[in-house]
Amino acid sequence: MVRRPVFGVLTALVAATIAASAAPAASAAGKPLDLDAADIPALQARMSSGRLTAVGLTSAYLDRIHKVDRKVNAIIAVNPAAIAQAAESDVRRRAGKTRGPLDGIPVLVKDNVDTRSQQTTAGSRALRSKPAKDATLIRRLRDAGAVVLGKANLSEWANFRAAKPTSGWSGVGGQTNNPYVLDRNPCGSSAGSAAGVAASLAQVAIGSETDGSIVCPAGMTSTVGHKPSLGLVSRTGVVPISAEQDTAGPMARHVVDVALTLSALQGRDPSDPATGTYPPNQPTDYAAHLRPGVLKGSRIGLWRLPVLGPDVEAVMTKTKNSLVKAGAEVVEVTPPYQARLGELEFPALLTEFHRDIDRYLATRPEGPRDLAALIAYNRSDPLEQTCFAGQELFEQALAAPGPSDPAYQANRRELTDLAKRSIDETLAKYRLDAIAAPTNPPAWKTDCKTGDNDVIPSSTPAAVSGYPAVTVPAGFVGELPVGVSFMAGQWTDARVLAYAADFERVVPVRKPPRYLKTVG
Numbered sequence: 001m002v003r004r005p006v007f008g009v010l011t012a013l014v015a016a017t018i019a020a021s022a023a024p025a026a027s028a029a030g031k032p033l034d035l036d037a038a039d040i041p042a043l044q045a046r047m048s049s050g051r052l053t054a055v056g057l058t059s060a061y062l063d064r065i066h067k068v069d070r071k072v073n074a075i076i077a078v079n080p081a082a083i084a085q086a087a088e089s090d091v092r093r094r095a096g097k098t099r100g101p102l103d104g105i106p107v108l109v110k111d112n113v114d115t116r117s118q119q120t121t122a123g124s125r126a127l128r129s130k131p132a133k134d135a136t137l138i139r140r141l142r143d144a145g146a147v148v149l150g151k152a153n154l155s156e157w158a159n160f161r162a163a164k165p166t167s168g169w170s171g172v173g174g175q176t177n178n179p180y181v182l183d184r185n186p187c188g189s190s191a192g193s194a195a196g197v198a199a200s201l202a203q204v205a206i207g208s209e210t211d212g213s214i215v216c217p218a219g220m221t222s223t224v225g226h227k228p229s230l231g232l233v234s235r236t237g238v239v240p241i242s243a244e245q246d247t248a249g250p251m252a253r254h255v256v257d258v259a260l261t262l263s264a265l266q267g268r269d270p271s272d273p274a275t276g277t278y279p280p281n282q283p284t285d286y287a288a289h290l291r292p293g294v295l296k297g298s299r300i301g302l303w304r305l306p307v308l309g310p311d312v313e314a315v316m317t318k319t320k321n322s323l324v325k326a327g328a329e330v331v332e333v334t335p336p337y338q339a340r341l342g343e344l345e346f347p348a349l350l351t352e353f354h355r356d357i358d359r360y361l362a363t364r365p366e367g368p369r370d371l372a373a374l375i376a377y378n379r380s381d382p383l384e385q386t387c388f389a390g391q392e393l394f395e396q397a398l399a400a401p402g403p404s405d406p407a408y409q410a411n412r413r414e415l416t417d418l419a420k421r422s423i424d425e426t427l428a429k430y431r432l433d434a435i436a437a438p439t440n441p442p443a444w445k446t447d448c449k450t451g452d453n454d455v456i457p458s459s460t461p462a463a464v465s466g467y468p469a470v471t472v473p474a475g476f477v478g479e480l481p482v483g484v485s486f487m488a489g490q491w492t493d494a495r496v497l498a499y500a501a502d503f504e505r506v507v508p509v510r511k512p513p514r515y516l517k518t519v520g
Contacts, residue, residue, distance in 0.1 A: 035200040036512045039254040054104030058086035058147050061106045065201050071515050074196040076111050076173040078150035085147045101260045103145030108202035110193045111151040114237035122239040123156035123170025126377040129366035135237025136269045144264040149202050152192030159189040160241050163392040164451030171384045179513035181479050184443035187216040193251050194221040204261050208248045210241040212459035215471040218251050219439030219483025222473045222510045225251045226258045229491050230466030231277045234269035240360050242352035255501040259286035289494040290501040296327030303437035312438050315475040315482045326506045331430045335422040341460050344415040350400035351408045371398050387448040419464035439471040439483035468493040472500040473510040479519050
């Protein structure tokens with residue numbers, strides 16, 4: 001159920017701004033603003049010229065949530081303070097004190113990111129309470145002037161509860177649907193974030209990923225998703241699975257919006273040790289690296305992954321042709337060690353989840369204090385069993401070896417090493433600048449009884465190694481989107497974003513969703 005905005009008590013100045021800015025978002029000629037097509041630079045140009053206000057833009061998105069989200073169910077709750085935050089942005093703009101490209105831009109946040117003014121649930125009814133403080137990335141969004149529009153639905157516990165989950169379902173939010181075909185799945189776990197931006201319910205969304213949870217939903221919904229290098233964006237205040245792999249990252253309809261949002265999110269955080277490795281020469285403005293023509297002269301490895309089927313294979317053939325047309329040299333590759341990565345990853349995550357979820361729950365003022373209490377809660381709440389009843393992963397994690405176990409430590413060392421080598425050795429062997437791979441198969445039908453039908457191996461090397469990956473729309477299989485992911489070595493976020501942006505320029509395949517009920 002979407003909770004509608006409650007505007008509360010505002011200062012006289014902000015209230016006056018709202019009254020003066022309440023007109024619908026429109027151009028000077030009176031034409032409605034095309035939310036789907038507009039990127040952040042275009043919106044900032046409108047606001048700078050006086051043709052648009054942050055209140056008008058935020059109101060347009062809230063209105064669209066009211067009209068469209070009943071089909072998609074991407075939003076758990078809108079932020080009661082969204083209009084007030086937008087009005088404050090308009091005040092800053094009139095005073096010449098705009099904070100940067102995100103000032104006044106509505107951002108949707110996955111509901112596993114702590115927001116002190118709203119509940120943060122990870123989709124679980126056991127966690128329906130407010131955290132003690134904002135996540136670090138929320139503070140950075142606020143410092144950049146962004147409007148926190150609301151909380152997005154997700155696969156409950158980021159798809160780490162049941163052995164056969166249904167992506168996009170949570171006990172708090174219900175089932176998120178794919179905006180392109182409503183009975184198809186949006187993939188997980190950042191399902192609401194991806195479906196929300198695909199349906200133009202926000203300009204930008206924040207997702208999180210342990211393995212595939214940003215890139216797969218973005219690919220399934222013809223949006224852009226960036227899984228940053230591990231340590232680029234603070235995880236403090238994000239409900240965890242594994243400190244060795246987790247990261248948050250931006251999702252949007254345009255690569256430039258993802259780049260601008262990443263610029264605001266990135267940076268060191270003393271409370272997240274992974275950010276201590278953040279290199280001093282890392283860019284602070286990723287959008288500045290999005291130069292047209294950057295693919296020309298590059299060497300791109302194409303990892304086809306025929307396991308995803310002949311329809312995806314056809315999309316990858318078109319992708320190869322487009323890359324060549326853009327001036328890239330394409331070499332077909334298969335990164336090594338994939339089978340061994342599959343053997344090692346899951347047991348490591350069980351140990352890490354038990355360790356990290358207990359640490360996180362200890363920071364919450366209310367609710368279960370550890371994994372054992374979560375398991376007990378799920379057994380007592382029938383509504384937590386309405387789509388998938390199982391919590392096998394919780395139970396296996398509770399029984400898993402502890403983080404000091406020598407076998408676990410050896411397996412994690414091998415796992416991370418092989419993931420890095422799978423990318424590094426492929427790049428070196430073929431003298432590549434990046435590797436491109438299909439992000440996802442066509443979306444499967446959502447079915448609580450059978451769970452997901454996901455075979456998505458392309459996300460694992462970058463996810464486990466902590467290297468960056470960005471997915472961008474590549475084409476369609478009928479009505480269902482397919483993305484292509486660009487990945488490269490450690491701290492090459494600017495490079496993969498630049499390749500994705502150039503691909504987006506030369507292959508403008510994205511089209512707005514039509515909210516079809518089903519397809520044959």
